[in-house]
Amino acid sequence: MVIDKIENQHLYVGLSSRIDKALNYISKTDLVNTEIGKYEIDGQNVIAIVQEYISKNPEDAKQESHFEHIDIQYIISGEEMMGLGILTNQVPHTVIHEKDVAFYPNDSTPFKLEKGMFAILYPNDLHCPGMKCGENSKVKKLVVKIRI
Template identity: 50%
Template sequence: MIIDKLENHKLYSGLSDRIAMAFDYVTQTDLANTPIGTYEIDDDKVFAIVMEYITKDIDEANCEGHHAHIDLQYMISGTEYVGVTTLTNQTPISEDPEKDLDFYDTTSSLVKFDTGTFMIFFPDDLHMPSVHIDAPEKVKKVVVKIKVH
């Protein structure tokens, strides 16, 4: 997992061409005014999902993981906690290979995710987004899905 301010994105663009494409999208798109939806960047290899939602109580959240994609998440507006932990020997409580989405009932450490910050989650990183800090809050963020192979 990587967490940093968007202004430092060039430090990570060299990780792969697809990650560089994802950062190009995030830095060159007016995301504050981009409607909710899915946007193709490089066919099915790199695509963005712009979303808005109300953060929730930690008791309503589970960790999720992906096998075929890296997530680059950027907080457009709002603040939330994201639970983070490493995939070791946890067993999924549900699996959806078609959506590349597994859910886990596991403990995690909470990290504050603020406007202007990005997080990168690799397949060995479990993450629990959308957790409110003091009270439910509306957030807008983009998740760029980056196919691993």
């Protein structure tokens, strides 16, 4: 798991060529004016998903992990709390292989992500995105799915 500001992306060059492509896309794309939707960065290997939503109450958020993808979650505008944890011996209550996701009881530690911040989340990183910071508010986020 990596959490940082996009201006520090140079520190993570070389983690993988696909992560490099994703961070490059984030830093060089006018995401504020990018429409909601799905965009191929490197075919099906690196896919960007621009989304907007109202942040959730913590009890409505779901802690998850993935099997075949690394997530990079970047806050374009707004802010949210994201629960974070390390997958050790937790047992998922729901697994949906065709959507590459497993859901777990939420026992994560919340961390505030603000505009311009990103999180790189590997398959062993539990994350519970989209939780409110104080009040429910609008968030525009980019989620990049990187096939491992």
